[in-house]
Amino acid sequence: MNLLPIVAPGAALAAAGIAAWGAVAPSSELFGPTLRHTSSSRKIALTFDDGPNPAVTTRLVELFDRYSVRATFFLVGKFVRACPELVKEISARGHLIANHTDTHANLIFESRAEIRGELARCQDAIAEATGAAPPRWMRPPYGYRSPLLQAEIGRAGLQGVVMWSKSYWDWKPQPPQRLIERLARVASPGRTQGDIVLMHDGDHRALGSDRHHVVAALEHWLPRWRDAGMEFVTMESSSETGAGRTDSPRR
Numbered sequence: 433m434n435l436l437p438i439v440a441p442g443a444a445l446a447a448a449g450i451a452a453w454g455a456v457a458p459s460s461e462l463f464g465p466t467l468r469h470t471s472s473s474r475k476i477a478l479t480f481d482d483g484p485n486p487a488v489t490t491r492l493v494e495l496f497d498r499y500s501v502r503a504t505f506f507l508v509g510k511f512v513r514a515c516p517e518l519v520k521e522i523s524a525r526g527h528l529i530a531n532h533t534d535t536h537a538n539l540i541f542e543s544r545a546e547i548r549g550e551l552a553r554c555q556d557a558i559a560e561a562t563g564a565a566p567p568r569w570m571r572p573p574y575g576y577r578s579p580l581l582q583a584e585i586g587r588a589g590l591q592g593v594v595m596w597s598k599s600y601w602d603w604k605p606q607p608p609q610r611l612i613e614r615l616a617r618v619a620s621p622g623r624t625q626g627d628i629v630l631m632h633d634g635d636h637r638a639l640g641s642d643r644h645h646v647v648a649a650l651e652h653w654l655p656r657w658r659d660a661g662m663e664f665v666t667m668e669s670s671s672e673t674g675a676g677r678t679d680s681p682r683r
């Protein structure tokens with residue numbers, strides 16, 4: 433019995449599977465240090481991708497003011513240039529701004545130079561809008577981490593990648609009640625680590641997308657999470673308050 437024809441394709445498939453897993457799994461550390469949850473089950477990091485979005489982001493930060501929430505916004509560079517005042521407002525209200533590339537590129541298909549440009553142009557757009565230092569964290573669009581990304585992270589002056597521990601398909605149009613029910617799974621008791629929750633205030637395809645279900649679901653949950661003693665943290669509070677840990681790469 434000749435095992436080779438069986439084993440070899442299997443090994444190749446396994447290797448391909450590991451590469452794909454490394455690209456998309458929120459918990460994967462194949463491609464470098466990654467933040468993927470907070471250090472305490474009482475700490476929630478609410479993170480919002482694909483903005484700024486003039487139709488939603490202002491409502492969101494006004495809602496956050498009501499409950500003293502600080503959140504993290506992973507912004508798309510081209511939208512930052514279109515709405516610099518909104519970016520300034522997010523920053524002025526005390527939220528953390530982070531890099532989500534310049535055009536929402538799928539980095540898997542980008543060359544090293546293209547990745548470098550995507551990160552740098554977004555960094556520049558954000559720094560120009562806020563008048564502050566450029567971001568220290570980034571999240572790759574779709575969660576796709578190219579093996580080339582890690583070297584470019586440091587070159588862009590970024591500290592690392594932020595993935596997530598919970599995602600609720602909020603980018604799909606849906607009745608608010610459905611998202612409210614899904615968000616009940618945040619902050620499940622009996623765990624030592626807390627959630628980095630992936631949500632969306634924007635849509636990478638265009639400005640002005642409808643995310644009213646996201647706002648409505650948070651209007652429901654923020655007072656309840658607050659009353660349950662939850663603390664809202666950003667990546668930036670990681671060193672002082674244990675918002676999260678940067679895990680060392682395993683390989």
Ligand SMILES: [Zn+2]
Pocket residue numbers: 481482532536573574636
């Ligand atoms: Zn995105």
